[in-house]
Amino acid sequence: MDTNGRVGAVDPFIELDGVEKVFEVRRKTGFMRRERHRVRAVDSISFAVARGEMVGYIGPNGAGKSTTIKMLTGILTPSAGRLRVAGIEPSRERTRLAHRIGVVFGQRTTLWWDLPLIDSYRLMHRMYRIPDARYRENLDRLVELLELGSLLDVPVRQLSLGQRMRGDIVAALLHDPEVLYLDEPTIGLDVVSKAKVREFLRQLNAERATTVLLTTHDLQDIEQLCSRVMVIDHGRLVYDGALAGLHESGESERTLVVDLARELPPIDAPPPARVVRVEGPRQWLAFPASESAAGLVARIAAEYPLVDLSVREPDIEAVIAKMLHGDSHGKEVGRPVP
Amino acid sequence: MLVEGVRAYGLIAGMWLRAGMTYRASFAATLVGNLVMTGLDFVAILLMFSQVDSLGGWSLPEVALLYGLSVTSFGIADLVLGSMDVLGARMRDGSFDTLLVRPAPVLAQVGADRFAPRRLGRIVQGAVVLGWALVSVDVDWSVPKVLLVPVMVVSGAAIFSAVFVAGAAFQIFAQDAAEVQNAFTYGGTTLLQYPPSVFGKDLVRGATFLVPLAFVNWVPVCHLLGRPYPVGLPPWVSFASPLVAVACCVPAGLAWRAALRAYRSTGS
Numbered sequence: 001m002d003t004n005g006r007v008g009a010v011d012p013f014i015e016l017d018g019v020e021k022v023f024e025v026r027r028k029t030g031f032m033r034r035e036r037h038r039v040r041a042v043d044s045i046s047f048a049v050a051r052g053e054m055v056g057y058i059g060p061n062g063a064g065k066s067t068t069i070k071m072l073t074g075i076l077t078p079s080a081g082r083l084r085v086a087g088i089e090p091s092r093e094r095t096r097l098a099h100r101i102g103v104v105f106g107q108r109t110t111l112w113w114d115l116p117l118i119d120s121y122r123l124m125h126r127m128y129r130i131p132d133a134r135y136r137e138n139l140d141r142l143v144e145l146l147e148l149g150s151l152l153d154v155p156v157r158q159l160s161l162g163q164r165m166r167g168d169i170v171a172a173l174l175h176d177p178e179v180l181y182l183d184e185p186t187i188g189l190d191v192v193s194k195a196k197v198r199e200f201l202r203q204l205n206a207e208r209a210t211t212v213l214l215t216t217h218d219l220q221d222i223e224q225l226c227s228r229v230m231v232i233d234h235g236r237l238v239y240d241g242a243l244a245g246l247h248e249s250g251e252s253e254r255t256l257v258v259d260l261a262r263e264l265p266p267i268d269a270p271p272p273a274r275v276v277r278v279e280g281p282r283q284w285l286a287f288p289a290s291e292s293a294a295g296l297v298a299r300i301a302a303e304y305p306l307v308d309l310s311v312r313e314p315d316i317e318a319v320i321a322k323m324l325h326g327d328s329h330g331k332e333v334g335r336p337v338p
Numbered sequence: 339m340l341v342e343g344v345r346a347y348g349l350i351a352g353m354w355l356r357a358g359m360t361y362r363a364s365f366a367a368t369l370v371g372n373l374v375m376t377g378l379d380f381v382a383i384l385l386m387f388s389q390v391d392s393l394g395g396w397s398l399p400e401v402a403l404l405y406g407l408s409v410t411s412f413g414i415a416d417l418v419l420g421s422m423d424v425l426g427a428r429m430r431d432g433s434f435d436t437l438l439v440r441p442a443p444v445l446a447q448v449g450a451d452r453f454a455p456r457r458l459g460r461i462v463q464g465a466v467v468l469g470w471a472l473v474s475v476d477v478d479w480s481v482p483k484v485l486l487v488p489v490m491v492v493s494g495a496a497i498f499s500a501v502f503v504a505g506a507a508f509q510i511f512a513q514d515a516a517e518v519q520n521a522f523t524y525g526g527t528t529l530l531q532y533p534p535s536v537f538g539k540d541l542v543r544g545a546t547f548l549v550p551l552a553f554v555n556w557v558p559v560c561h562l563l564g565r566p567y568p569v570g571l572p573p574w575v576s577f578a579s580p581l582v583a584v585a586c587c588v589p590a591g592l593a594w595r596a597a598l599r600a601y602r603s604t605g606s
């Protein structure tokens with residue numbers, strides 16, 4: 001494939017080195033008066049992603065996630081820094097790169113809004129010059145996996161959000177891209193649809209070794225899919241490493257919700273677990289996310305009249321917030337980028 | 339790049355054609371409707387000539403020649419790049435982003451978007467008037483003069499296309515400026531339907547040198563009819579339209595490329 005790229009043991013498929021994006025914004029400050037100021041959406045970010053990795057890219061609203069993805073796809077030109085995907089500089093050789101990447105924007109569709117789903121796919125078939133046999137095979141496989149068979153003749157604008165999202169994922173993968181970028185692919189989806197999409201992505205990564213970079217506000221996406229997470233805040237990369245490490249550096253907690261047979265005083269839980277809320281027979285216990293819930297559950301079940309229970313994962317924003325504002329673990333980078 | 343663009347254009351336009359053909363009846367109706375709508379401009383000229391014998395010293399067939407050339411050239415540019423005016427909306431709702439991740443020139447994708455045969459209406463109407471004007475006008479036809487007619491149409495279409503593309507580039511730089519672009523394109527074709535002598539000197543100069551629309555028809559038609567040029571120009575310029583077209587298309591293309599690099603997307 002690309003012989004002048006740095007192919008070797010490391011094989012960084014995506015490489016960013018000090019990448020920045022500054023937006024100049026003009027704001028109306030009065031009649032005919034405008035004030036200019038600069039928004040540093042991405043501030044000197046460096047990381048590398050190897051072929052076949054599945055990476056979660058998370059951070060609060062306005063952190064710079066979408067901006068990064070837009071630079072990786074060539075939509076936006078970086079203001080500074082060096083950026084390579086498959087050895088290609090995206091903004092300079094956008095069309096050449098397009099054959100090798102797939103993109104799904106959760107917030108908008110890449111399909112032709114007024115035309116039946118199948119028309120978009122037929123057009124992509126030709127536009128990407130996908131060999132006929134390959135196209136048919138991919139289409140059949142993807143349509144089956146994502147359960148779109150009955151929807152192919154429906155105009156895109158009539159699809160529900162979850163159906164459209166699956167339609168977009170098919171469109172992004174028809175040409176066998178080496179990397180798939182997903183910007184909030186599970187936004188607005190119900191539990192069943194989310195599970196379908198996740199299962200599909202896991203399979204894609206496992207079977208085809210497609211490199212996946214996804215942004216999300218749903219921690220479960222990351223937990224179920226990504227061995228590596230990168231956290232961005234105010235345009236800066238503040239964490240790059242395993243999800244477990246993120247929990248530690250954020251000292252995040254899971255919540256055990258127990259329903260007892262009757263109203264009782266707060267459960268006497270072994271520290272560091274503790275009751276944080278009591279409401280009638282229902283009690284909420286916080287315990288470290290890095291610990292198993294089994295011991296705690298066994299102990300409560302043995303000593304209390306337990307009726308029902310559920311475990312709630314820490315919400316991603318809470319984890320990040322704790323990490324960002326936690327004193328000692330503030331700006332720790334799990335795996336420093338060379 | 340050009341080959342890729344033409345190919346992508348064909349693919350997308352073909353898809354829209356197939357989609358549109360499913361409503362044959364409405365296709366015919368919109369085509370006729372479009373023909374009538376764009377033809378109203380010529381009706382206005384006919385009405386004027388029912389009151390006067392000449393317009394700025396030009397007879398009806400002569401004005402019809404200007405009209406036919408302007409409308410046909412513009413019609414071709416509008417057929418190819420007509421959907422440029424939805425660019426502003428596409429940038430505001432962020433759907434322009436999706437064009438940039440596909441392996442086809444963006445210009446072709448934008449131009450072919452919602453391709454509809456109804457855009458042929460203007461060309462048909464312009465060509466009919468042009469045909470009538472060519473047989474009615476009093477010209478000493480020679481081989482170069484006959485050849486000049488298709489050259490004018492093609493160059494004119496290229497000049498209008500360049501204006502479309504430059505306008506589109508400007509829309510990207512300025513975020514939203516569809517009105518500015520429409521003033522030059524739709525305004526330009528209306529301007530060129532009338533003889534230069536009915537306009538003020540400054541406007542004619544602007545249309546000659548600034549946005550060289552005058553080379554679509556005014557200048558070469560003056561040569562055909564043996565009239566003096568609208569502004570003082572050397573005699574050889576009557577055949578300069580193709581050169582002017584190239585001189586317009588190159589900077590327009592460069593501006594378009596620069597605009598894509600400067601494109602800033604939306605915040606959401």
Ligand SMILES: Nc1ncnc2c1ncn2[C@@H]1O[C@H](COP(=O)(O)OP(=O)(O)OP(=O)(O)O)[C@@H](O)[C@H]1O
Nearest residue numbers: 023041060061062063064065066067602603604605
């Ligand atoms: N086209 C633009 N013009 C001006 N400012 C922009 C533009 N795009 C993004 N920004 C600004 O850059 C910053 C980062 O935006 P970005 O869309 O990358 O955030 P994000 O991490 O994707 O957030 P979210 O989780 O809300 O999607 C924000 O402050 C935003 O206002």
Ligand SMILES: [Mg+2]
Nearest residue numbers: 065066067606
């Ligand atoms: Mg975003």
